[in-house]
Amino acid sequence: MRRLTPYLLALPGWMWLAIFLVVPMAAMASVSLQTGNAIDGYAMTFAVSNYTDALGRYSTQLVRSLLYGGLATVAMLLIGYPVAYWIAFKGGRRKSVYLFLLLLPFFVSFVLRTISWNFLLADNGILLGTLKGWGVLPADFHVLATTVAVVGGLAYNFLPFMILPIYVSLERVDPRVVEAAQDLYATRAAAFRQVVLPLSLPGVFAGVLMTFVPATADPINAAILGGTANTMIGNIIQTAYLTNLDYPTASALSFTLMAVLLVGIFLYARLLGTENVLEAAAR
Amino acid sequence: MTGTTRGTRLGDRLLHAWTWLVIVWLSSPIAVMILFGFNDKKSKSNTAWQGFTLRWYGELFDISDLTTALTNSLVVAVVSTVVTVVIGTMLGLALGRHRFRGKGATTFLVFAAISTPELVMGASLLSLFVSGNVPRGTVTIVVAHVLFSLSFVVVTVRARVVGLDPSLEEAARDLGATAWGTFRQVTLPSILPGVMAGAMLSFALSIDDYVVTSFVNGSTVTFPLWIVGAVKTGIPPQVNVMGTLIFGIGVLIAVGNAIAARRRT
Numbered sequence: 106m107r108r109l110t111p112y113l114l115a116l117p118g119w120m121w122l123a124i125f126l127v128v129p130m131a132a133m134a135s136v137s138l139q140t141g142n143a144i145d146g147y148a149m150t151f152a153v154s155n156y157t158d159a160l161g162r163y164s165t166q167l168v169r170s171l172l173y174g175g176l177a178t179v180a181m182l183l184i185g186y187p188v189a190y191w192i193a194f195k196g197g198r199r200k201s202v203y204l205f206l207l208l209l210p211f212f213v214s215f216v217l218r219t220i221s222w223n224f225l226l227a228d229n230g231i232l233l234g235t236l237k238g239w240g241v242l243p244a245d246f247h248v249l250a251t252t253v254a255v256v257g258g259l260a261y262n263f264l265p266f267m268i269l270p271i272y273v274s275l276e277r278v279d280p281r282v283v284e285a286a287q288d289l290y291a292t293r294a295a296a297f298r299q300v301v302l303p304l305s306l307p308g309v310f311a312g313v314l315m316t317f318v319p320a321t322a323d324p325i326n327a328a329i330l331g332g333t334a335n336t337m338i339g340n341i342i343q344t345a346y347l348t349n350l351d352y353p354t355a356s357a358l359s360f361t362l363m364a365v366l367l368v369g370i371f372l373y374a375r376l377l378g379t380e381n382v383l384e385a386a387a388r
Numbered sequence: 389m390t391g392t393t394r395g396t397r398l399g400d401r402l403l404h405a406w407t408w409l410v411i412v413w414l415s416s417p418i419a420v421m422i423l424f425g426f427n428d429k430k431s432k433s434n435t436a437w438q439g440f441t442l443r444w445y446g447e448l449f450d451i452s453d454l455t456t457a458l459t460n461s462l463v464v465a466v467v468s469t470v471v472t473v474v475i476g477t478m479l480g481l482a483l484g485r486h487r488f489r490g491k492g493a494t495t496f497l498v499f500a501a502i503s504t505p506e507l508v509m510g511a512s513l514l515s516l517f518v519s520g521n522v523p524r525g526t527v528t529i530v531v532a533h534v535l536f537s538l539s540f541v542v543v544t545v546r547a548r549v550v551g552l553d554p555s556l557e558e559a560a561r562d563l564g565a566t567a568w569g570t571f572r573q574v575t576l577p578s579i580l581p582g583v584m585a586g587a588m589l590s591f592a593l594s595i596d597d598y599v600v601t602s603f604v605n606g607s608t609v610t611f612p613l614w615i616v617g618a619v620k621t622g623i624p625p626q627v628n629v630m631g632t633l634i635f636g637i638g639v640l641i642a643v644g645n646a647i648a649a650r651r652r653t
Contacts, residue, residue: 110567111486115494118479118538122497125535126504129512136515188410191403205642206411212638213418214596216612217631220623221417224424227435231420234436264414293399314503322505325598329619339507339599346514346603359511366505 137356147352155357163341163358170338171365173252174321177259181267181316182309184260189268189308190301193275204272207265215262219329222258223249226330250332258326263319267312274308275301310377318366338362418635425628434625444625451626457614458630464526464610465594468533472590475534476541477583481575483542484549501539509536510603517604524606532604533594540593541586548582592638 137155141147160167192203210218225232226248236242248254278301286296324339331337338358345355424434428441449455482488483495501509513532517524556578560570576583598612605613615627 111482111488114478114482114486115488115490117475118482118542119490119494119497121475121534121538122494122501125513125516125531126497126501126509129509129516132519133512133515136519184410187403188407191400191407195400195404201646203407203411205646207414209418209639210414211592212635212642213421213631214612214615214634216596216598216615217421217627218417220615220619221420223619224420224435225417230435231437261414261417264410318503318505322507323599324507325616328616342507342511343602346511352515352518355511356515359508363505363508 133356133359136352137360139353141353143350152353155353156361159354159357160361162354163338166336166338166341167358167361167365169335170321170362171369173256173259173327173335173337174317176256177263177320178267178313178317180256180260181264182313185264185267185312186271186305186309189271189275193272193278194280204269207268210262211265216325216329218262219258219325222254222261223329226254249330250334252335254330255327255335255337258330259320259323262323262326263316266315266319270311270315271305271308274305274311278304306377310374313373314370318370321366322362421628422632422635425625425632427625427628429625434623434628444629448626448629451624453609454611454614454624454626454630457609458611460526460608461595461611464529464533465591468530468537468594469587469591471530472534472537472541473583473587476538476586476590477545477579479538480542480545480582480586481549481579484546484552485554498539498542501535502543506536506597506599510600513600514603524604525608528604528606529601529608529610532600533590533597536597536600537590537593540589541583544582544586544589545579548579552578588641595634 135149136147138149138151138153139147140150140152140155188207192200196203213221224230227233228247228249229237233242233246233248237244237246282304283296283300286300287293291299321337322339324337324343327335327337327340342355342358342362345351345358423437425444426440426442427434427437428439428443429436430438479494479498483491483498510532513528513535514524516522517528522528552575557570557574560574561567565573596612597610598616601610601613602616609617611630615623618624618627
């Protein structure tokens with residue numbers, strides 16, 4: 106009985122993951138190779154052409170998603186790193202208060218937050234309408250339905266996921282190490298570049314992963330803030346699945362998206378040197 | 389050296405100001421949401437401020453579809469949280485405490501579930517349900533929500549179990565406690581903070597989810613789905629009020645928790 110305990114404990118959770126995570130992936134793989142139509146049903150024909158067709162038709166949106174996800178990630182890194190740095194080294198006893206304030210958006214639904222930006226940035230809404238009333242902006246100025254709105258929305262929605270891991274890695278840096286560097290006549294900039302920055306790389310690595318993947322695959326920001334000219338791959342997949350009932354195309358696109366993200370993560374890990382990152386993280 | 393110190397202070401002040409700027413940026417949509425729940429709007433759209441009213445708080449449940457959607461969300465969140473916490477705690481205990489065959493593969497699955505993009509998770513579940521002719525509705529939503537919350541409970545519980553001193557449980561058994569008695573009186577109380585954190589996280593993830601739910605909902609509508617559906621026709625102020633109330637309750641619970649935790653130490 107005692108030897109069975111771990112298996113009994115693990116069984117329900119393990120089965121849930123196997124049946125609803127692994128089996129669906131297999132189902133999706135199978136659907137992505139079928140042909141047919143929504144009315145007569147789909148049959149397996151090992152149609153690899155589904156992939157080439159889908160890519161041919163939607164490469165613009167796929168490239169755009171990677172571009173928007175990448176731009177948003179860079180923006181989050183530039184915006185978030187200084188914040189994480191200041192809280193970790195200068196936050197003092199109020200560290201947890203600052204972190205709590207940064208996490209406030211999580212108490213509002215993702216969808217509602219994005220719609221609030223739609224409110225804020227509406228062509229004649231409280232922000233642009235007021236500025237136009239003062240004559241600061243021309244009457245036809247708009248932010249909604251532009252690249253800036255979508256990338257800004259993505260950066261807004263995922264920023265805490267960039268700040269937190271960087272903060273955690275910076276918090277672990279012993280301030281005495283930085284002092285030692287400065288005692289050895291390193292300038293402040295040099296101490297940062299050669300001591301603090303390398304020690305925070307595991308956090309940067311985790312932050313980039315935690316933001317780039319969901320930002321690239323996100324359909325909500327493009328749908329609510331982007332208009333028709335900024336459609337991302339997430340919107341295409343959603344429409345193909347739910348409106349057009351074109352399951353094979355949608356499945357092929359989902360797999361392509363996942364493959365592209367996995368290859369991206371792999372290359373990125375190689376580029377940054379996972380070993381160095383893991384080593385630094387272990388310390 | 390004075391030059392450096394002055395430079396340092398200026399740099400710190402700039403960083404401090406930057407941090408506050410980011411906090412304001414992050415909070416501004418929340419302020420807008422709360423504010424427009426009090427907007428005395430006359431026209432159809434709710435984007436321009438037209439005066440203060442408490443009307444929408446009084447008429448909170450007047451849109452029956454919206455009320456149903458909110459109820460659905462709450463039911464799904466409660467049921468999926470309970471299921472997730474039970475099976476997630478069990479798996480967390482198994483991974484944190486025991487050695488068994490397939491442990492590595494199970495750990496891999498747990499992290500695969502965390503790192504799969506929501507969109508791919510939803511799409512693959514729909515592929516399964518379509519292939520197997522499974523009718524979609526509340527049950528499939530709960531299944532999906534348990535799937536994406538499970539790993540978070542496993543990870544938080546496992547972290548707590550690993551930090552637990554096994555000699556406590558041994559002592560309880562030596563003193564004649566049964567396996568169940570040991571679990572209930574020794575193990576559970578010490579992993580409870582991890583279990584609670586996991587429960588709150590799954591509830592929050594469930595009530596907030598749009599992407600996965602949009603694939604598996606069938607004709608059942610949840611709160612986030614209703615809101616997205618209403619974007620084109622205009623979001624009624626009741627949505628802002630509900631958002632404000634959920635925000636308020638969430639913040640109260642979090643602050644209460646933090647104060648209670650501080651008192652305990």
